[in-house]
Amino acid sequence: MENRTGLWSCRAGEGVAIVLVHYDAEGNDRYNLNDEYVVIKNYGGKAVNMTGWTLSDETNNVYTFPPGFILDAGATVTIYTGSGTDTQDKLYWGSSSPIWNNDGDTAYLKDNEGKLVDSWSW
Numbered sequence: 001m002e003n004r005t006g007l008w009s010c011r012a013g014e015g016v017a018i019v020l021v022h023y024d025a026e027g028n029d030r031y032n033l034n035d036e037y038v039v040i041k042n043y044g045g046k047a048v049n050m051t052g053w054t055l056s057d058e059t060n061n062v063y064t065f066p067p068g069f070i071l072d073a074g075a076t077v078t079i080y081t082g083s084g085t086d087t088q089d090k091l092y093w094g095s096s097s098p099i100w101n102n103d104g105d106t107a108y109l110k111d112n113e114g115k116l117v118d119s120w121s122w
Helices: none
Strands: 016-022 037-042 054-056 062-064 076-080 090-092 106-110 116-121
Touching: 016 106, 016 116
Parallel strands: 076 090
Antiparallel strands: 016 037, 037 076, 054 062, 054 106, 106 116
C-alpha cells in the first residue's frame, strides 16, 4: 500500500495521489512551518489541471490549488504549510501555524468538484 502498487496504484483523479505527508517538522513545528509538507504525484500519462482542487485535514483546514496549476504526467508537487513563492513543483499554504497533527490526522485530496481523489492517514 505505501508503495502505491497493485490495488493502490492509481485512484480517481487520473492517477494523482498523495505520496507523503511530512507532518512532524524538525524542532518546534510552529517555528519550522516549511518542514511540514505534503507531496503529491501525477502517476497518470497526461497532465492534470488541478485548479480548484483542495488539500485538507480532519479539522477542515483547507488549501486550494491556484488558478492554472497543471501537474504534468510523472511530476510531483510539494505543498508546504508556511510561506514562500509558488513554483511548478513547490506550493505554499501560507499558514501561520502548523496544519498536520503529529499524533494522528488525515490529509484529504479532492478534485474541483469535491470528489475525494486520495487520502493519507497516520
